[in-house]
Amino acid sequence: MLDVKLIQSLPQIPPPALTAYLDTNPAHPRNQGLPPNYLSWLKSQAKVLEEGVSGKERKSFREQVQRVKEYLEQNPPRAHSVVIFAGPQVWQFLALRVAVEDELYWGLPSLTQLLWLMDEHRPCGLVLVDRFGARFLRYWMGEMAEEHDETVKVDTTEWRRKDLMPPSQPDVEKLRGSHRDAFEHRVEAQYVRFYAREAEHIREWAERKSLNPVFLAGPAELVELVWAELPKSMYGRTVLIKEDLGHLALPALHARIEPELKRWEREYQRALVDRLLDSGPHAVLGVEETLGHLQQGLLRGVAVVRGLEERVGRCTKCGWTDRGADSVCAACGGERRLTTIRAVLPELVRRYKVPLEVVADEAGGMLRQAGGIGAWLKSSSTLQSPDGPRPS
Ligand SMILES: [Zn+2]
Incomplete structure (x- = not known):
């Protein structure tokens, strides 16, 4: 996922540097020819730009254009787009999963388009709950990544231990039945306690990472349990998906969440x-x-x-x-x-x-x-x- 700290460091790139925003989407027909469109565009746009480059910087300019060109030839990007900052002492390559407009600059690093993209795509969260625990994922700029540090597993060993002890009077069948009922109530209460704690975890995580919206997915009875425990301030930014999505691999999860996000975004903007x-x-x-x-x-x-x-x-x-x-x-x-x-x-x-x-x-x-x-x-x-x- 795009590193915000890296982006914040980009203004410090010493000028003059070459900034290239290129639409490299391999699914785009214009990028399927030889050479792909982004390379032809780079070449022709570099010619136009060079007109305005001062004589003493031209050599450096040509070197950086050549460097970018060779890199892309040797490493054809599979990303939707790339952003490259290239200078005599610097090389920053960002692969993005969202579309950009082709742009080429020489001089100060040009962050404008990147900042627009960041403002346009809000970071959101996805929490998957089931009987085994809660998983946390972040979704931003078309990328989804699991936050393994946040994952919490239900540990039932503690809850069950007492049950493993045989009743002191093994001949009383009735007692055993009520014992089991009591155990089940105890386990239920533990689950409720677990999800109540997770509601607070979700709130804290959403604030810490500035996530909006947060999708909460899982079996209906569990997401409703978490929802009931969420502070009211979270209601506006939380979207319930009463469906167990825990079995889906990341790409499928991504595809499932994308239309939900689009719908939320439309309503939010309205x-x-x-x-x-x-x-x-x-x-x-x-x-x-x-x-x-x-x-x-x-x-x-x-x-x-x-x-x-x-x-x-x-x-x-x-x-x-x-x-x-x-x-x-x-x-x-x-x-x-x-x-x-x-x-x-x-x-x-x-x-x-x-x-x-x-x-x-x-x-x-x-x-x-x-x-x-x-x-x-x-x-x-x-x-x-x-x-x-x-x-x-
Ligand atoms: Zn002034």
């Missing part, structure tokens, strides 16, 4: 946009209002339509960004350059520590009509943040 549009004075809408409030530290959450195309101007000195066409920054007198909201938003929300929600499909259409982007204001304590209760 509710999110509904809430934003209903927030009245507690929210702002549109690029200008959102950027302005964001950079004044007034926001607690931003929602944006996936792929929003908007031109904005950005000060090269202080970084202030807005839609104004001035070439000089009003705040610091620095030079302003034209860029796009796509290029600046992931970095801006991180700088101001505001969570970003990327919405698409039907909810995306609703938000697009309202300006393509909007945000919740910090001030009022009565408003619901995007982290508030979710639709169940």
